[in-house]
Amino acid sequence: MKLHLPPRVSPQGFAAALKAYEGVVGKDWVMASESDRDAYSDIYAPGDAEQWAASAAVAPANVEEVRAVVRLANEHKTPLWPVARGKNLGYGTAAPRMAGSIVLDLGRMNKIIDIDPKLATCVVEPGVGFFDLHDAILRGNHPLWMSVPGNGWGSVIGNALDHGIGYTPYGLHARNLCGLEVVLPDGDLLRTGMGAMTGNPAWHLFPFSYGPTYDLAFTQSNLGVVTKAGLWLQPAPEASLELIFDIPEEGDIGWVVDTIAPLKISGLIEQNVFIPSWLGKMVLKGQRHDFWDKPGAIPEWRVAELLKQYKLGYWQVALRLYGEESVIKAKAEIVKAAMKRHLAAPPQENWWRQGDAIGQYEITMGVPSAVPLQMSDWIGGRGAHMGFSPVVPASSEHVLGQLKRSRKIIADHDVDFYASFTIGGRFANNINMLMYDRDDAAMVSNMKALFNALISETAKAGYGEYRTHLGWMDPVMDTFDYNNHALRRFDERVKNALDPNGIIAPGKQGVWPAAYAAQRHSAPQDSVTEGGKA
Numbered sequence: 001m002k003l004h005l006p007p008r009v010s011p012q013g014f015a016a017a018l019k020a021y022e023g024v025v026g027k028d029w030v031m032a033s034e035s036d037r038d039a040y041s042d043i044y045a046p047g048d049a050e051q052w053a054a055s056a057a058v059a060p061a062n063v064e065e066v067r068a069v070v071r072l073a074n075e076h077k078t079p080l081w082p083v084a085r086g087k088n089l090g091y092g093t094a095a096p097r098m099a100g101s102i103v104l105d106l107g108r109m110n111k112i113i114d115i116d117p118k119l120a121t122c123v124v125e126p127g128v129g130f131f132d133l134h135d136a137i138l139r140g141n142h143p144l145w146m147s148v149p150g151n152g153w154g155s156v157i158g159n160a161l162d163h164g165i166g167y168t169p170y171g172l173h174a175r176n177l178c179g180l181e182v183v184l185p186d187g188d189l190l191r192t193g194m195g196a197m198t199g200n201p202a203w204h205l206f207p208f209s210y211g212p213t214y215d216l217a218f219t220q221s222n223l224g225v226v227t228k229a230g231l232w233l234q235p236a237p238e239a240s241l242e243l244i245f246d247i248p249e250e251g252d253i254g255w256v257v258d259t260i261a262p263l264k265i266s267g268l269i270e271q272n273v274f275i276p277s278w279l280g281k282m283v284l285k286g287q288r289h290d291f292w293d294k295p296g297a298i299p300e301w302r303v304a305e306l307l308k309q310y311k312l313g314y315w316q317v318a319l320r321l322y323g324e325e326s327v328i329k330a331k332a333e334i335v336k337a338a339m340k341r342h343l344a345a346p347p348q349e350n351w352w353r354q355g356d357a358i359g360q361y362e363i364t365m366g367v368p369s370a371v372p373l374q375m376s377d378w379i380g381g382r383g384a385h386m387g388f389s390p391v392v393p394a395s396s397e398h399v400l401g402q403l404k405r406s407r408k409i410i411a412d413h414d415v416d417f418y419a420s421f422t423i424g425g426r427f428a429n430n431i432n433m434l435m436y437d438r439d440d441a442a443m444v445s446n447m448k449a450l451f452n453a454l455i456s457e458t459a460k461a462g463y464g465e466y467r468t469h470l471g472w473m474d475p476v477m478d479t480f481d482y483n484n485h486a487l488r489r490f491d492e493r494v495k496n497a498l499d500p501n502g503i504i505a506p507g508k509q510g511v512w513p514a515a516y517a518a519q520r521h522s523a524p525q526d527s528v529t530e531g532g533k534a
Contacts, residue, residue: 047471108127161218
């Protein structure tokens, strides 16, 4: 990766900045070689990764070093792109939105500060990964479960800050944050919520503050650098029952959502219910060429053959209940009766009770996994993926409408259709995995055009993504257009007030400080324009 200097910074000024950073973190933790820059590039980049090239990386070891680095960044006008572990695969990994930014790598800050088994909380630094926290819970024999995303390689805090979603009753990870420590863009230090009072023991227990509550303002945000956070954990239940329903037809997703959403809203089902399509199972069985070795999307007749051969439904609902065994049994009867109105086949039932072993990759029981990364191998070559993930109301009308819409757009681009839905209660998150070979220029070009079409057509229907890849942060923000983009105007007024030099993560989520406003839309979308219209 060649050197891209930060905008408006000379080579001499850049060298002076790196020397100043060395004085804070040590020479070994200022990384500016070509191989260093490669290590912080987007390994799944749809196109030339130079578009989001870091100029260097700085890795502080503690909050005081973070504060010092942020102050120096203001002095030398070198923008910082904070990352926790840089494992946000499919969304840009560790690469910055604006080329030339310096990655602020918080991976060395990996302390698990506290685990409270009685009140079911933990306090961690950004470098703590899901496997780290899981191992610490096991070592301490704490009766606690985590909530984990599909890919467990990343940071516990980082995933929550990016609105990651898991598969347990605690699956809305940003909602589990309680009490943050944040370095502000001028190097000042803030503790949110009850932490604003020195020594308050309720800091990570009460989710509000005295006056405005700012925890969520630092999620998907460039208003500060989170250096510590409290997180709520799930008490380990007495028992758990998994009910697995194979759903035969594509259109059945409508009645599935109409059946499960009311049970989720009522509290009878607590978890976020993840519903992958058949291709979510096939990517674990082999590569595409093992099942279809011709160009173009796998045809429907072949899909039907594969479903029959591997005894798969078009969708699978793996629904898990938690708690006292007698209560679970009563809940299970209600769930099974509701599903039986549409599906004659009984579910597969898998019981777990206190003292039983937990499987290696039981993400619905808080065990982190790396298995889902196999989907990147589906196409072959230097495999990669991106996710297009709009949020729709959890009703058959909206879910089927979005399914039909995205299916047609994906079919028009002759790409395999890999959809899933997560029912979070009142909303359903529709994740469309788009897999490609990074070294196939035609495939990458087609993928970019497909992503543009998905954004624009979905926005016309009134829906938006909840997060996206670096290269599409501006077009997705464009789609949030109410009252002449009032949200973006508000975001940027706050940004400019707190960060007049535009130092922290310029361009994140389409929020640009005035200092770098000219960089807006400096990305590879090609055809998406204002308002998300192509």
